[in-house]
Amino acid sequence: MNNHFGDYQNAIYLAGLGGVLPKYPVDFATLKARAEAAMPPAILHYVQGGCGDEYTQDRNALAFHDWGMVPRMLVDTSQRDLSIELFGSKLPSPLFMSPIGVTGLCTQDGHGDLAAARASAQTGVPLTVSTLTNDPLEDIIAATGDTPAYFQLYTPKNHELAASLVRRAENAGYKAIVVTLDTWVTGWRPRDLNNANFPQLRGHVLQNYFTDPVFRELLGADPASDLRAAVLLWVSLFGKVLTWNDLDWLRSLTRLPIVLKGICHPDDARRAVDAGIDAIYCSNHGGRQANGGIAAIDLLPAVVDAAGATPVLFDSGVRSGSDVVKALALGATAVGIGRPYAYGLALGGAEAAAHVLRSILAEADLMMAVNGYPTIADVRSAGASRR
Numbered sequence: 001m002n003n004h005f006g007d008y009q010n011a012i013y014l015a016g017l018g019g020v021l022p023k024y025p026v027d028f029a030t031l032k033a034r035a036e037a038a039m040p041p042a043i044l045h046y047v048q049g050g051c052g053d054e055y056t057q058d059r060n061a062l063a064f065h066d067w068g069m070v071p072r073m074l075v076d077t078s079q080r081d082l083s084i085e086l087f088g089s090k091l092p093s094p095l096f097m098s099p100i101g102v103t104g105l106c107t108q109d110g111h112g113d114l115a116a117a118r119a120s121a122q123t124g125v126p127l128t129v130s131t132l133t134n135d136p137l138e139d140i141i142a143a144t145g146d147t148p149a150y151f152q153l154y155t156p157k158n159h160e161l162a163a164s165l166v167r168r169a170e171n172a173g174y175k176a177i178v179v180t181l182d183t184w185v186t187g188w189r190p191r192d193l194n195n196a197n198f199p200q201l202r203g204h205v206l207q208n209y210f211t212d213p214v215f216r217e218l219l220g221a222d223p224a225s226d227l228r229a230a231v232l233l234w235v236s237l238f239g240k241v242l243t244w245n246d247l248d249w250l251r252s253l254t255r256l257p258i259v260l261k262g263i264c265h266p267d268d269a270r271r272a273v274d275a276g277i278d279a280i281y282c283s284n285h286g287g288r289q290a291n292g293g294i295a296a297i298d299l300l301p302a303v304v305d306a307a308g309a310t311p312v313l314f315d316s317g318v319r320s321g322s323d324v325v326k327a328l329a330l331g332a333t334a335v336g337i338g339r340p341y342a343y344g345l346a347l348g349g350a351e352a353a354a355h356v357l358r359s360i361l362a363e364a365d366l367m368m369a370v371n372g373y374p375t376i377a378d379v380r381s382a383g384a385s386r387r
């Protein structure tokens with residue numbers, strides 16, 4: 001008999017018989033409320049806030065309710081398989097952790113990136129490490145154990161610096177480079193603006209730059225000895241405006257699979273596939289960049305259709321196991337968890353982040369068990385329809 005992710009609920013109920021309640025909530029609403037009470041306001045706003053009036057980020061989550069799946073009965077789902085193949089690795093589940101640039105600040109000790117890495121090691125859920133971290137990318141991957149990790153690139157304007165970051169990620173053992181396309185400039189984020197708070201300008205989450213030989217050479221000094229100059233250099237280097245013409249150059253930097261993050265239009269997906277990109281990442285950055293109004297999940301089916309055989313990663317608004325199953329039903333190859341694991345880190349470091357991932361996986365697995373889908377292929381062929 002296989003172990004199943006859904007068994008996590010048995011452990012919780014059994015602990016309850018001994019009088020022990022779960023230390024952290026299993027649902028997103030309670031998790032969010034607990035995080036709101038626990039996190040320092042500036043960090044909470046940075047994690048929770050989004051663009052404009054935050055309509056898009058709210059729609060991202062709410063739109064999952066517009067999609068539904070029809071249960072099938074008299075199917076033996078006593079054995080279930082949620083594993084997938086991605087970038088040459090077999091993964092126990094289709095979940096991954098999306099890149100979150102202030103992960104480092106989500107734990108009180110300032111080493112949230114390492115805590116996220118430990119949660120990844122404990123759950124087998126790959127971590128996508130942001131360019132913006134409080135610990136160097138080499139130290140973070142060292143804490144991921146046997147679980148593969150991916151490196152997310154905010155492409156610097158300076159080509160040598162971009163090449164250096166990618167080379168470091170490749171040498172350190174990352175399994176893919178995720179190039180984020182929608183963030184050469186920061187979107188209009190009223191919560192952060194009202195607090196005049198942008199963590200990078202305060203010298204936070206810049207360790208990948210500060211430890212980089214090209215960055216240090218450009219600075220001509222130790223970043224620790226002149227933080228202001230180092231931050232100003234970072235400002236001047238952040239955010240190359242990428243166009244289709246840059247894909248060949250990006251390809252020349254690495255042998256690793258290249259994933260394009262932020263693709264929401266089927267024509268862009270088609271063009272990326274034609275250009276030989278290894279995977280599409282359909283995401284609207286959790287509504288943090290543009291308040292465009294359409295939920296990412298509603299854009300996923302057309303992107304999947306256009307991508308053909310190319311894997312499609314998805315995130316934005318995933319809050320539960322049933323959201324995960326719906327995204328799979330709509331064709332996602334792998335599903336990214338964002339804010340929920342950041343809240344977990346804030347409540348209890350690696351242990352709580354791992355709990356958040358396990359709870360989401362348990363719900364996904366049990367939904368498959370109850371609805372008659374023993375495998376992801378069954379989920380996909382069942383599909384999802386609009387209510």
Ligand SMILES: Cc1cc2nc3c(=O)[nH]c(=O)nc-3n(C[C@H](O)[C@H](O)[C@H](O)COP(=O)(O)O)c2cc1C
Nearest residue numbers: 047098099100101130180285286316317318338339
């Ligand atoms: C606080 C925060 C920081 C983020 N930083 C990055 C980042 O450094 N790189 C990136 O590609 N995406 C970043 N994202 C976007 C996430 O990768 C992901 O697309 C988003 O969180 C999905 O939305 P959701 O968390 O509401 O589900 C960030 C998101 C949040 C909430």
